[in-house]
Every structure is written in C-alpha cells, then in structure tokens.
Amino acid sequence: MAQTKPTEPFHMMDFRSRRSPVLGTRGMVASSQPLASEAGMRILQQGGNAADAAVAMAAALNVTEPCSTGIGGDAFCLFFEASSKKVTAMLGCGRSPAGLTLEEVRKRGIGGPELPPGSALCVTVPGAPALWEDTVKTFGRLDLKQVLQPAIELAEEGFPVAPVTAYHWQAASMELRGPGKAAFLNPQGRAPGAGEIQKNPDLGRTFRSVAEHGAHEGFYKGRIAKAIVAALDKEKGVMTADDLAQHRSTVTRPIHTTYRGYTIYEVPPPTQGVAALMAMNSLELEGGLKGMGWGSPQHLHAAIESMRLGFVDTLQYNADPEVVPVPIDDLISKEYAKRRRAELYRPDRAAVMEPGILASPSTPPTESNEGRRSGDTVYFNVVDGEGNGCSYINSNYMGFGTGIVPEGCGFTLHNRGHNFLLDAKHPNCLGPRKWPYHTIIPGIATDPQGDLFCTFGVMGAFQQPQGHLQVISNMLDFGMEPQMALDAPRFSVYGVDSAEGPGTVRESSVLLEEGFSAGVAQGLEKRGHVVRANIGGHARAVFGRGQIIRRNPETGVLWGGSEPRADGQVIGW
Template identity: 50%
Template sequence: MESNLFEFTSRRSPVISRYGIVAASQPLAVAAGLKVLSMGGNAADAAVATAAALAVTEPGSTGLGGDAFCLYYEASTRKVYALNGSGRAPAALTLERLEAEGFGQTLPRFHPYTITVPGACAAWCDTVERFGRLPLLKVLGPAVELAHEGFPVAPQTAYLWQRAATSQLASAVNGLELTLNGRGPRAGEIFRNPGLAQALTMIAIEGKDAFYRGAIAHAIVEVVREAGGCLTLEDLAAHESTWEEPISVTYHGVHFWECPPNGQGIAALLALNLLETYDLHRLDALSPERLHLLIEAMRLAFADARHYVADPVFARIPLEELLSKEYAGERRKLIDPARANPAVRHGVPFASSDTVYLAVVDAQGNACSFINSNYMGFGTGIVPRGWGFSLQNRGHNFSLIPGHPNQVAPFKRPYHTIIPAMATREEDNSLFACYGVMGGFMQPQGHLQVAVALVDDQLDPQAALDRPRFCIEPDESGSVVALEEGIPVKTMAALADRGHHVRPVSGVGRTLFGRGQVIYRDPEQGVLWAGSDPRADGCAMTLGSS
C-alpha cells in the first residue's frame, strides 16, 4: 500500500496513562520498551530496550555505530543526571595530518576520517548499570528477536532507506550489506539482520567489552582501515562514557535541562533565556510577531553555540556566564521586534544527526530522555563486515580551522547535534516533561518551539508536536528560514517584509523540521500525557496497568 507520508490530514489525541509510557519513532520499538516495563524494568531499562530496537528497525537513523546522550530523572531524589555517550576522534587524527593531505576547513561528509569511536553501546550499558533493574540479556532481548526474525519496514523509514541505498550505502565499503540486493526495502517488506542479532546477543551476554575489545572491535578496525581511515583497536578500548552535571535555565517557573557541551543543547537554553521577558502567550502562536521573536532569539543562540560549543576537556566554555540572566539581557538588546538582524555574531559573556529520540516515564515517575544517532542517515555507510550496522560520521562536525575551539584533535569529541531534554517544576523539582526533537541542527530549534508550546500556550504534548515549525537552516549566516506548511501565507509574507529570507516547505521536505516525542506529567493527578510526532512513523503507547 502506498500513501502520501507528509499530508497531515488526520489528528491524534494525546496518550494518557497512570502506569508508564514509551514514545518513539517506531511502534515496534515502543512495543519493545513496553515489554521491558511489563517485566519489571524501569525507565532506564525501557529506554535502552527501545533504543536497541530502533537500531534494528530504523538503521538509517541510529545504531551501534553511532553515539547517544541521556538525561535521567530519578523520582526518589528529584534529580536530573546527564550521560555523554559520544565518541572521540582517533589518536592518529591530527590537524597536521589533514592539512598534509590537502583537506580544507571541513572533512567530506562520508570520508572515513569522520568516523569517531561509536559511543552508543557503552551508553546503553552504562545507563542500565547505573539506573536499571534488569540484566542486559532481558533489556536487549526484544531487539535481538526483531533482528533475528525480521520486521516489516515502516513507510517513512523505507523512503529514507531507499534514498540512502543510492547514495552512501552504494559507494561505502560493505554498505550493500544493509540493502536488499542494492535497494532499500519497501514499506511493509520484511528485513532481517542476523549480523546485528548476533552483535546484540554478544553485548547482552558479555557487556560492552564485546563491542570495544572483542570480535566486533576487530571488524570495525578492519573495515575502517580498508576504507582509508585511522581508527585503531586502542582507540576503541580506551572509550568510556562520562556522567556530567546537566545545564539548565528557568523559564516561567520551569527548569529546562540539557546535556552540557560538546552537545548543542545550550542553544535551546540561550534562546529560552532571551525570550523570557516577552509576553509570548499574548501573541498568536503562528503570528509573524511571535515567530519573528523566536527566530531572532534562535539566531543569537546559534551564534554563541557555533563559537563556544566544543569538547570542554580541550576548551574553556563559560557556561555559567553564557546562561546567566544578565548575559541574556545584554544579548536581548540585539533583537529588533520589527526587523531581522542580518549580521548576528557571537557574544562575549562578562566574567563573574539524522537521529532517533525516545522518551520513557515509568509508573514510579522516573523519566529517561534518550537520543541515539548515526548522523546523516547511515553515517558514512561503512559497515563492519557481517555485523549489520553502519559507522557514524560525527567527525564531520570538527573544524579544520587552526585555533578554533572545535578544531579537530586526537581523543577529542566533536560539536554534537544530538540533544535530549528534560523539564522540572521550579517550585518543587517535580517532573514537568520528558521531551526531545531530533534532526541535526533543527534539534535546539525544536526544543525551543515545543517548550514555548507547553509552557506559554499550555498545549498537550500531541498538540505541541503537531504545530507547524520554523527551521533556521544550517548556514553560516543563518539567513534562510524554512517555514513549514501550515504556517499562514500571510505570516510568511509578513516575515519576509521584516527582512527574513523565507523558504516555504511542504511534502517530503517536512523531514527538515525534526521528529519529537513528549511525555508531560500532571502535578495534581500524577497522570502522564504523551504525544508522538506526525513527521515520523512512531507513536506513544502505555501499559494497561502497573
């Protein structure tokens, strides 16, 4: 059966429950998370089960060859924890090496030098080890079953898979292993992945050493060497996730939390700080007046993020100053309510990833905001022979400009686009929402727009995700603003009159605007409300009882 994937002519109600909810971009992955909850697992167990199932059912967005980040809300302590599961550059990847080989300011998108150590496997294991209740064998069991028995491919996944089959998978070493005789599977067609089933089984039994030190590691190094890269067994064996202090700002009584750099979550927080003094709730949601303010705040936030976001082990990032209300007050002076600012630059604070995102809240109120990604679809498209997953190209986000904070260097983590989010109430630190919007540089923009919808407009999660979005396209000037079908034409024209270079987007182009999940907790009833993005194949589902 064929359908137009991007004509949103129907509506969804939010999913409401007392007993725990899983929301993700693939129903089969949601079912995997619910199965683990029903076995006695908590939000951490279910999130990893869902992430692993997504690695099977949506390999063009995520997998063992990618990275992951996690925010975990522990209900008993009302505290938010952050896990950085991103990988580092190989020891041999130096700026001098790249200069000698004639590269410019950035690496080519799918070059083997863009392969950083895949961090997802360690992130899964570390999340379960710290917060989970179940053994990995049970947590990864549903994903193993899906990979071994096969699954019917979902419509949007099939569309993107077919495109990748003619691009990086067609030319990458072993890339055709993730195709059906050179083509992407059709919607509803069964795809089996016995190599990935074997990899997941080994990890379930042996833990992360199976990936970073065993046969899988040897296969990764072998294929990277064959492709012309420089990743080694020593690079893989040295990898570890890091638990870090999350960063946050308050916005109208709500604490919004993000992982700290090297992720770009700070961009969403900077924009919220800038917007806090405006009465957005008095402006129509899709009016030019409101969208202009959001766009200008996001431009200023991106200017700072592009300049300051890097691996904090290698560069000083003035987080406290950047996130201060005083700094926001100074930067806010650059916003003209009537005109677009064509020359946004980063500020100087005064002293003092095609991706999958999933959300889980369990019956006890624990929440896991989890994001997993290859970047640019299948990443490099390079596949370790026989193991059923492709290797990411996160190193493409390194700068090759000498002295830049994000300059490529051995053992360094690159600027990372994937970001989970969490929100708690300022008055008592209770859970407000577990949420995220995936999609490269759209992600902080999606976080901002969903946050405003939830707080200023008090929309339910599904309505917040259904609302048409803008996207400042990844351009050094930040001058092009894509506007999704559903934003009134009069608003588009008025934004153009204000000096914005607008680009209306409809049809399949709507993938630009990301794919999100939201689970909100009602403070009075303790009831969970959830939504899943119509721009994806997924859904939010709940357990029937505890």
C-alpha cells in the same frame, strides 16, 4: 518572573491536532517506530523501569530505523529519578582517534572548512554501546541481556519496514559501502520497501555479543573491534584498537535554565543544548507572547531571533570542554541574555548576528560558507509508573553515517567527526582524542516544585534546539498538550553549521512548514528574514521529529505525544 501553569486537564479536544494524545498511569513509551515502542513497553511490563525500557528502544530502533541510528553511533541520556527529584546526564560520545590531527588531514589534501561527510576520518569512537550498558547498570533494574532481547528478536526473525523509514532508507542507501553492506539490503540488492520483511542476523550477533560479554569486552575489544578497525583501514581511516579500548561513558550534571518558572535541563557541551537554553532565556524576556497570537509574524520573529542569538554564540564557543575552556555559565546566564538581547534584538527587523564578547573569550569569530543537509537521529523517551523519566537520543548523524559497514557486524559507522572545523583558531577544531561539537540533545523539564513536568526532544541536526524551544513554548506559553505541541507547524533557522562557524547564522534563511496562516511569510520578510514557506511532504523532515511525555504530579496521569512527521507511536499503560 511570574509562573504560568498550562491548561489542564485539557477538557476540550482541538481537532487541529492530527492525533489524540495518549494517556496512561503505569508507564508510557514514545519513539519514531511502533515496534521499538512495543519493545520498550514489553520491558516495562516485565518489571523494568524507564532506563531499562529506553535502552530496549535504542537497540530496537537500530534494527527498525538503521538509516537514522545505531550501535555504531553516539548517544546521550538524561534521567530523572523520582525519589530524589535529581536529573543526571550521561554522555555516550566517543573521542576522535589519537592519530587524527589537522596536519594529517591537510597532508591528505583535504582543504576547506570540514571533512567530507563520507570520509573514514569522520568516524569517532562509537559511544552508544557503552552508554546502553551504563544506563542499565546505573539506573535500571534488569540485566542487559533481558533488555536487548526484543531487539535481538527483531533482528533475527525480521520485521516489516515502516513507510516513512522506507523512504529515508532508500534515499540514504547509496551511502552504504564496506564488506557488510548487504545487511541493509533485501535479496534483490536494494533497500527494502514499505511492508517488506527485513532481517539483520549480523546485528543480532552483535547484540548477543554485547549482552553476553558486556560493551567493553563484547564491542570495544575482540571480533567487533577488529572488524571496525579493518573496515576503517580499508577506507584509509586512522582508528586503532587502542582508541576503541579506551572509551568510557561520562556521567555528569546537566546544564539548565528556567523558562516561565519551569526548569529546563539539557546535556552540557560538547552538545548544543546550550543553544536551546540561550534561546529560551532570550524568548522569556519577550512578554505577552500569547497576546501576539500563536504563529503570527510577531510571535515567530521573536522566537526566530531568540534562536539566532543562541546559535551565533554556541557556534563560536561550544567545543570539547575537557580540551578547551567553554564559558557555559556565562552563556546560559540570565544576565548575558539580557545584554545580548539589548545589543541585537529589534521587534521590527532581523539582526546582523555576531558572537558576543565574553570576559575571557576563547578565540575570535570565524567566517563561513554555505549551509548543510540535515542530520538523521532518533529521539525516544519513557516515563514509568513511579515517575522516573528517561530522555534518550541516539544517532548516526547523517543517514547511515559514513555508510561504512564492518564485516559481519550489521551496523554502520557514524560520521560525527564531520562536525569538527578545520580551523586551528577555533575551539572546535579537529584534533586527536577530542569530542566534536554534538548536535544531538535530549531534554527534561521539571515544574516549579521540582517534580517531573515532561521528557521531551526533537531530533534533526541543527533543528534540535529549535525544536526544543518551539515545543516548550507551545506548552508553557500557549497551553498545548504534548501531541498538539508536536503537531503544530514549525520554523527552521536553516543553514547554520558547526563545521563552518557562527558566520552561518548571518547567512541563514527561515523555512516555514505548511500550515502557517497566509501572510506570515510576508510579515517575516518585511522584518528582513529570507523566507521559504509551505514546506510539505517528505521535505518536512527538515523540521525534525519529536516525542513528549508529560506527567501530572498530583494524579500520576501521563500524557504522550509522538511525531506526526514520522512512523512513530506512543504506547500508554
């Protein structure tokens, strides 16, 4: 495969881009909240590296965008070490409680393919606090107390709520319940509006506990653990103190493939990073994308079908690899991509997608019903002046997650267990001490010499691998700089669902963001896609929110882009 090199140094500004890219040399941070970006930059300027700054941003985002993320959720990290050119994956996903069994769920009268999203049974052990600590200890230079200080100040002294966040905070506030829900409301008992000062002293105390005692003693044991168990007991959950005390982060190798000569790294299962890599393998087989014209029906059809091919197998086979066999190497191989593309891809029509048959398939395909609402997450990244890159993602899953707030803690408990199937035949079936299918995925790309090309990610439930495919293709196929790659309108294969299986790919539709040329929707409809076009306003949240920081290995110049669909900001130094 011939290697392609994006245009650089981008001599001409393309004013289709809503924002200019941000440039720097000594470090760069990007997140969906300016105050969180400032927290990360402050840590860089205090002598921290990319890992330290990323964790500072993770905590600050819990304060400033709690309707998307928090210490009561899960997180994942990819870290590029400049000195060794090595990428390491760290998994901050907690397992389901030991008492969570399919029999217990059915005994409670829960039928259908999935748990109700607000059920206390959806709460798996929060993995974020341990991952924050382990990221700093493994890769960072500062102590956790210093790294968490900016977030503690934001929580205790207050901050002005940003406009897009205020909209989503209000929309999700009805989910809040539990003895501590007042932490997320203003004195009038409602969600804060744009520009209102909001404090969360309970969360500040939680952060102080983790900073002073460490994650395991300060969160997974003691006062906070007791509050979590008590809140879940009240909601008829099954989590115990032992479930919390047993949690540990996982350090492992990332999975990867190449695209146009560049290596793309993703976190391995149980995440859907495999879907992004499969889609890239398929799209790479399509020659001459640039000749089709960006955003043309031909271009979008090729990308959409590549994504659908990635989803249908991921939804069939992806699960907890420590409980069931997941054929990762087969799924992300170039040979499998060629076979699947030959079986299903046609340039003039949308395929009827079925999972592929592997040499040792885990289970037969399952059927499905309707799609689901999108998830809420924060993706953020840092590249420091030495060229270390940290790609990080943290999530409640849906809005405030379950909305359950343990008393005196200032955070909500996520609902990641909603991603389990209630189907004993499927590898992603709900079970005790098990990871569910995970939607959140950070990304890193390296160039053909192994140097850091970019840290990147696009949050948004099942939009995430689609966002990865689109921004990487925008940069490597069409020569876009990071901000332009994020600004470009996106498509969404809408309705796919891990909790209902691969059949949702057959039933999915295509959403097109406003900004595509006239006639594109009709061109896709002629190929058999069901299309809804011109999605705008706050409904654009369905297309996800991303950040990209790219590094020139020869000059050390950093190019940053931040999501125009959010309140985000890149800060360069």
